[in-house]
Amino acid sequence: MKLVRVITLLVVSILWLGGCSQPVMHWLYQTSIIVDDYRYGDLYRLSNLPQFKDPVTLCPAVTVSSDTARTHLYVIGDSFTEPERLSQQDFPVSYYKRVRWDKQDTIQLDPTANNVLLVESVERHFREHAAATPIDPIDNLFIVSDSNRTNGSKQQSPSFGKQLVDLIHSEGIEERLETVLFSHDVFLWFKEIKASLTMNAFNRVSPNVAVSQNKKHLFIALDTDSTKRLNAGTSPLPDNEVADLVNTVNKAAVRYQALGFDKVVLSIVPNKATILEPDRQPYNHLIERVQHHPKLNVPIVDVYSLYRKQNQSVYALGDSHWNCLGRSIWIKAVSSHLN
Known part of the structure; x- marks a missing residue:
């Protein structure tokens, strides 16, 4: 009996740690103790609507030319x-490095190489990323001559007690705990029944998603909620703000080129709703207005016009991201700027 209690306590502790800590949660994924709750797409994960349950598959390799x-x-x-x-x-590159928008990194450029910086943002977050700021805009990369250097002074590691408190109060802990406990298919079956009943009986879905008017597509709610001023493609966008966005990109490009980059390229990936339901509400045409602005001095990866020409969807059914067709089109558009 004591052994059972010890094993139960151990299992509960591991699952709790998985909810608190992303590294532990990643280990639980690797060991198949829990399953990936994004395996059917991020939009299905948020809505649990069975008609949008679409297993995520690996895309075939893209033909790459020599560098x-x-x-x-x-x-x-x-x-x-x-x-x-x-x-x-x-x-078609010899070296590749990515940094997230919410992170910063220190790099050392090779002066003998063709150094290209790609600034990529989905449409719904571009106004946040390129907002006018009194400090250097888009400051995610610090270029140094010695790669052993880091930006700023080294901070002392927090105590174990402080780390434990931070884990307990970490952002997204409730969401991760739900993933750890209820991500298996048997629980999804119950969630699907509840989601279908709520939609069919009350015409309501999760507040995090929006269903297209023809009921064939699922979107992130930020794409269509015009009250989200900085995110929705349907919210007002005055000309002076477009000019500020363009100015931010120009300033960042000038600064990075002065630090050693040979080229800075901008890519604004359209919201799923922008392409699949353009007539839902009046569109603010953010992408076109930025890309065609007379003062923009940065080359662009224009997939907005390419996506609009496609006869089939370039976005996954149960996910807010592109499918393999949309991915391939974007990669080829980016590659055209590299050599």
């Missing part, structure tokens, strides 16, 4: 450029 220019590609990007979706093998 004749010895290109080193650096990316400041969001979830569209996560390692699960993109890697160095997808581009």
